[in-house]
Amino acid sequence: MRYGAKVFGRLRGLNGSGMTNAGFSLVEMLIGSVVLIVVLAAVFSFLDMSQRDYAAAAAKSDVQQNVRVVLESMAREMRAAGYNPSKAGCLSPPAGAVTALATSPASVTFQADVDNNDCADQVVYTFVAPTDATAPCDPGSPASVGKITRSVQNWDGAAWTPATPAAYEIAQCVTSLGMTYYDGSGATTTTPASIRQVKLSITGVENSRGSSARSYNLSTDVSLRNS
Numbered sequence: 001m002r003y004g005a006k007v008f009g010r011l012r013g014l015n016g017s018g019m020t021n022a023g024f025s026l027v028e029m030l031i032g033s034v035v036l037i038v039v040l041a042a043v044f045s046f047l048d049m050s051q052r053d054y055a056a057a058a059a060k061s062d063v064q065q066n067v068r069v070v071l072e073s074m075a076r077e078m079r080a081a082g083y084n085p086s087k088a089g090c091l092s093p094p095a096g097a098v099t100a101l102a103t104s105p106a107s108v109t110f111q112a113d114v115d116n117n118d119c120a121d122q123v124v125y126t127f128v129a130p131t132d133a134t135a136p137c138d139p140g141s142p143a144s145v146g147k148i149t150r151s152v153q154n155w156d157g158a159a160w161t162p163a164t165p166a167a168y169e170i171a172q173c174v175t176s177l178g179m180t181y182y183d184g185s186g187a188t189t190t191t192p193a194s195i196r197q198v199k200l201s202i203t204g205v206e207n208s209r210g211s212s213a214r215s216y217n218l219s220t221d222v223s224l225r226n227s
Contacts, residue, residue, distance in 0.1 A: 063173060067204040067218050070148055070171040075200055075222045077123055081110035082226035093120050093155035097224050098181070098195045100124075106177040108198075114152060122153040122160045126167065127177035136213050137173040137205050146174045148202070175215060176203040198222045 082097030093111060099122075100109035106127040114121050126149050130137070135144035151165035180199040183189040201219035 063204045063206050063214075064216055064218075066171055066173065067202050067216060070174075071200065071202050071218050071220060073170065074125055075220050077112055077114055078108075078110060078198060078200070078222045079225055080112040080114075081224050082112070093122070093160070097226065098192050098198070101179075101181065101190055101192065106179065108179055120155060122155070124151045124153070124165065124167070125149070125177070126151075127174065137207050139172060139207065145172050146176075146205075147172050148174050148177055171202070171204070173205050173207050174202060175205050176201075178202075178219075196224055198224070 078098075098108060098110045100107060107125065109122060109124045111120050111122055113119060114123055128147050128149060130144050130146040132141075132143040133146075135141060137146070138144050147169045148171040149167035150170045151167040153160035153162065153165045155161075178199075178201040181189050181195045182197040182199070183191075183194040184196045186197075189195060199219060199221050201217060203215055203217040205215045206213040
């Protein structure tokens, strides 16, 4: 009987494959949990860093593309400033290239055929500063957004119409629009009729959404072909 009890006790400690069912101790489980937590923390930290880098690169690309597109668009139209077509049926507006200088907020007005109908139009670009310049630019908060607007008028024989043109946004998250005017000798001027070249610059800021925002400035020189 004693021998049989010993054998039965040994067999009771064995599983079906003849191996002992020894589980993990509490210390081993705690050590394993700590290792798992450390590994997961490292993985999540790497993912968070990668996401931040991607967001920063995307924000940089967005603001640079935003500024570049509007700069090139403005420069292309300003190069044609002063165009006074003579197509039959077109009413000739008063002569002039750049008819208004930059003020605060920055604005420029000029004549050009921007709709390709061989009749002169009057184009107005205006910088609208944010009402809350201390807040980072976030389109979800309109008070924080600086922008550039564009409007177009047509000459009806007596005046530019509509008298109050509808202005629409062409760029957001802009902090400044600068224009320096030069005459034919390269000297700066404030006389519209003397303007032959314009240095155009735009500064944009990242849509930071609470992060530290970076600013980018692009500029170009515009020669007025029809002056």
